[in-house]
Amino acid sequence: MSFSGKPTTLVEQAITNDGFWPDLGVSEFQKGYRLPAEYLVDLLADGITNAMGEVNRDLAKRKAAWQAAGIATVATADPQVLQERAFYVATYKRAVYCRAKAYLLQQFATVIRQRGARHQARRQPLAPRN
Numbered sequence: 001m002s003f004s005g006k007p008t009t010l011v012e013q014a015i016t017n018d019g020f021w022p023d024l025g026v027s028e029f030q031k032g033y034r035l036p037a038e039y040l041v042d043l044l045a046d047g048i049t050n051a052m053g054e055v056n057r058d059l060a061k062r063k064a065a066w067q068a069a070g071i072a073t074v075a076t077a078d079p080q081v082l083q084e085r086a087f088y089v090a091t092y093k094r095a096v097y098c099r100a101k102a103y104l105l106q107q108f109a110t111v112i113r114q115r116g117a118r119h120q121a122r123r124q125p126l127a128p129r130n
Contacts, residue, residue: 008037015048018056020063022075022089024048024096033101036108043107044100051099055092 013026026044029035035044056063071077074092077085 008035011041011044013041013045015045015052017052020067020073021052021056021059021092022073024052024093028093029097029100033097035101035104038108039104043104047100047104047107048096051096051103054099055095059092 008030010027010030015024015026017023026041026048029044029048066074066077066082069081071082074082074085074088079085082088
């Protein structure tokens with residue numbers, strides 16, 4: 001459900017990552033982070049893709065170190081080499097989805113902006129308190 005009462009339709013769209021970090025999904029993002037239903041699927045996918053690129057860049061040194069240790073992908077890493085791989089996968093997804101939501105919520109005002117909503121915030125006199 002959205003701010004407007006419009007039900008959210010979950011979209012099964014995969015966002016392919018670089019092969020080392022896990023792939024992401026628009027529906028997983030919608031379920032976990034409750035974005036308003038007014039967002040277009042393309043806007044959601046774009047927000048996730050941009051956030052994914054930023055997080056991948058931030059984690060480039062960590063990725064290089066793990067690859068040097070013989071890890072091909074985080075999700076399928078040998079538990080003897082990467083003991084908490086499920087934690088790293090979940091933390092990676094949370095980092096991407098939180099960054100994507102922070103970006104997308106800034107866009108919300110422009111998604112729902114209408115000509116008639118321009119003067120809604122006029123000041124009203126305060127009611128006297130008893």
